[in-house]
Amino acid sequence: MGRSGPGRIIALVVSLGITLAVSGLLYYWFREAAFLGNDYQSTFEPASENAEKVHSVYVLVFWLAGAVFVGVMALTLAFSLMFREQEGAEAVQTHGNSRLEILWTFIPVVIVVAMAVPTFDAIVQIEGDAPDNALEVTVVGHQWWFEFRYGDEGIVTATDLHIPVDRAVHLSLLSGNYQADGSFIDNDVIHSFWVPRLMGKKDIMPGHENHLWFTPTETGTFLGQCAEFCGLSHAKMRFRVIVQTQEDYDAWVAQQQTNPADPTDEQLLAGQQAFSSAGCIGCHTINGVSQGLVGPNLTYVGERSTLAGGWLDNTPAQMEAWIRKPSSVKPGSHMPDGLVDNLSQDQVDALVAYLQSLR
Ligand code: CUA
Secondary structure: OOOOHHHHHHHHHHHHHHHHHHHHHHHHHHHHHOOOOOOOOOOOOOOEHHHHHHHHHHHHHHHHHHHHHHHHHHHHHHHHHHOOOOOOOOOOOOOOOHHHHHHHHHHHHHHHHHHHHHHHHHHHHHHOOOOOOOEEEEEEEEOOEEEEEEOOOOEEEEOEEEEEOOOOEEEEEEEOEEOOOOOEEOOOOOEEEEEOOOEEEEEEEOOEOEEEEEOEOOOEEEEEEEOOOOOOOHHHOEEEEEEEOHHHHHHHHHHHOOOOOOOOOHHHHHHHHHHHHOOHHHOOEEOOOEEOOOOOOOOOHHHOOEEOOOOEEOOHHHHHHHHHOHHHHOOOOOOOOOOOOOOOHHHHHHHHHHHHHOO
């Protein structure tokens, strides 16, 4: 048999101490890793009611699993010290112990029930119908960018999803392309919509409409990205959710519902002509100017925070690099290379200035 009384207690205390120290370091490290920089995408800091619900289940499971982990590891370590091979000691074989067997059936049952009840409660809320007054937005996944269509408001935009704070938003998720007659073709691939701080991920399937809803509880910009491998530039399929006060959101809607003013400046007029002559009008809509449906709606592209599906900052230099050779920014991009090769540098500058002026 093992060692005597005091030795056992010391072994137990030392084992528990080592396990707690290692567990604590791991916990601290994971938390730090989740908050690197300002651009973090972390489920640890929920900013919507539903994300908070998911997070509370996560925290509960974390502490229950953590207690099991610490207990099991400490006992394993302690027993291996207490009952290690010693001179003259002999192993004892036992068989059957009703009291122990009932105990180690009962404890896991209690733990599983403690996790299951709040989990099902959260699932019922999250997967249930969105509140009646929810803002309705259709999200369309494309290789490799997100389109946002506000049916009631008549707004179509891309990459930046504007929503008001403290109001539920109900997203209908589609993959494919809307046609000029309003019909929809399922001609894209599977994507996944994920904004870690606002909601768990949900797949965007061709031919199957999925739904997601949440109520943001704080204003700010929340990073999202496609979370399902969808081809060459999957990693460059990002977006932002911009949660605004009701006033700011209303002002944004009112602006989006107007057409951009016709340019009067000579350079901007030349830019608008280049938009047409380079063929951009075939794929892109600018309200009052063009009606293309293949690429992102560019009506107010100048005010977006990013370009190319969230991959580039929206600066004139980055915009020029993007339209000069899309494949060098996003391999596989459906926007062809060489579109502006026949334009002079002045014309390209004008085109970029025109697009940047759309704000
Ligand atoms: Cu879309 Cu990955």
